[in-house]
Amino acid sequence: MHRIFSRRIIGAVFLTFLAVASTVSAHVVPNMTVEAEFDSTGGYTLRINVDPRTFLAAEPTSLPPVPASWYLEQTPEQVAATHEKAQQYLARSLGLLFDGNKTILPACKIQAMDGADNTPLKADTQEVHLLATASGHLPAQSTTFQVDFAKDANTSLILLHSMAGKTELRPRVVFPGETSPPFQLKVVAAAAPAAEEPSSKANQFYLIVAISVTCIIVIVGWMLLSHYRHHHRAHRRPGDRQM
Numbered sequence: 001m002h003r004i005f006s007r008r009i010i011g012a013v014f015l016t017f018l019a020v021a022s023t024v025s026a027h028v029v030p031n032m033t034v035e036a037e038f039d040s041t042g043g044y045t046l047r048i049n050v051d052p053r054t055f056l057a058a059e060p061t062s063l064p065p066v067p068a069s070w071y072l073e074q075t076p077e078q079v080a081a082t083h084e085k086a087q088q089y090l091a092r093s094l095g096l097l098f099d100g101n102k103t104i105l106p107a108c109k110i111q112a113m114d115g116a117d118n119t120p121l122k123a124d125t126q127e128v129h130l131l132a133t134a135s136g137h138l139p140a141q142s143t144t145f146q147v148d149f150a151k152d153a154n155t156s157l158i159l160l161h162s163m164a165g166k167t168e169l170r171p172r173v174v175f176p177g178e179t180s181p182p183f184q185l186k187v188v189a190a191a192a193p194a195a196e197e198p199s200s201k202a203n204q205f206y207l208i209v210a211i212s213v214t215c216i217i218v219i220v221g222w223m224l225l226s227h228y229r230h231h232h233r234a235h236r237r238p239g240d241r242q243m
Contacts, residue, residue: 030060031156034094036145038138038185040164044145048090048108048132051115052082054155055089068125071112083110086130095148097179098139102148108132144182151177 030051037045052070053060074082087108095102113120115127149157157174160167161183174180 030054031158032093032153033158033160034147035160035162036147036183037162038145038164042138044136044138046105046132046134048094048134049115049118050086050090050130050132051155052086052128052130054153055085058154060154065115065127068112068114068121068123068128071121071128072123083130086110086132090132093150093153095150097144097146097148098142099144100146101139103139106134106136108134138185143185145185146182147174147180149174149176149178149180 030053032051032054033049035047037047051060052066053063056066057063071079071082087110090108091105094105096105097103110130110132112128113131114122114125115129116125118129118131121128145161147157147159153176156176157180159172159174159180161172162168163186168183172180
């Protein structure tokens with residue numbers, strides 16, 4: 001199974017995510033994670049980690065994490081319908097921009113996985129996620145890539161880029177209604193495989209720290225925004241509702 005991160009990175013992020021979320025909400029705040037990989041031949045692959053609560057409810061935090069039984073007990077027809085709902089949600093939530101020109105998300109291959117460590121789904125999985133994989137080819141002469149995140153996406157987005165196998169160490173956080181900063185696409189000439197750099201382990205450590213901090217920022221920001229909206233609605237004057 002393709003994975004968005006290595007198990008070590010996912011484990012660190014997930015533990016940080018749970019530790020912070022447990023202090024601010026009874027239900028873990030869902031988010032979407034996208035890894036955008038670009039190769040030297042002009043091809044790209046998007047691996048998208050989707051919490052099914054994002055398309056099962058208008059307010060994802062109103063639902064508890066979805067257990068494996070929800071998916072495993074579905075008939076083949078129901079599984080196909082679930083995958084179609086996920087595809088529709090992603091198609092309307094994620095727009096791809098190359099040099100500022102928007103294009104639709106390619107059709108995704110979708111499979112269920114354990115949301116804790118991105119391993120294959122098990123009977124005792126406490127939180128099921130869907131891994132959607134989309135591939136395509138860059139438009140000719142493209143120099144930048146962005147993600148346009150819809151206002152009604154119901155979640156936040158953590159975006160990571162990699163170019164020719166080299167992962168960007170700074171994750172990008174994108175909230176509903178925002179467009180990610182441009183990522184520079186570089187043409188890489190074919191070359192013999194290079195030996196692993198001595199700093200690779202250090203880079204992986206910094207990536208773990210960066211993603212963990214990003215998760216904390218996303219959770220706190222999302223909860224503050226939700227609290228503000230709830231407080232504003234609760235204290236709205238009767239006369240305001242009629243305007």
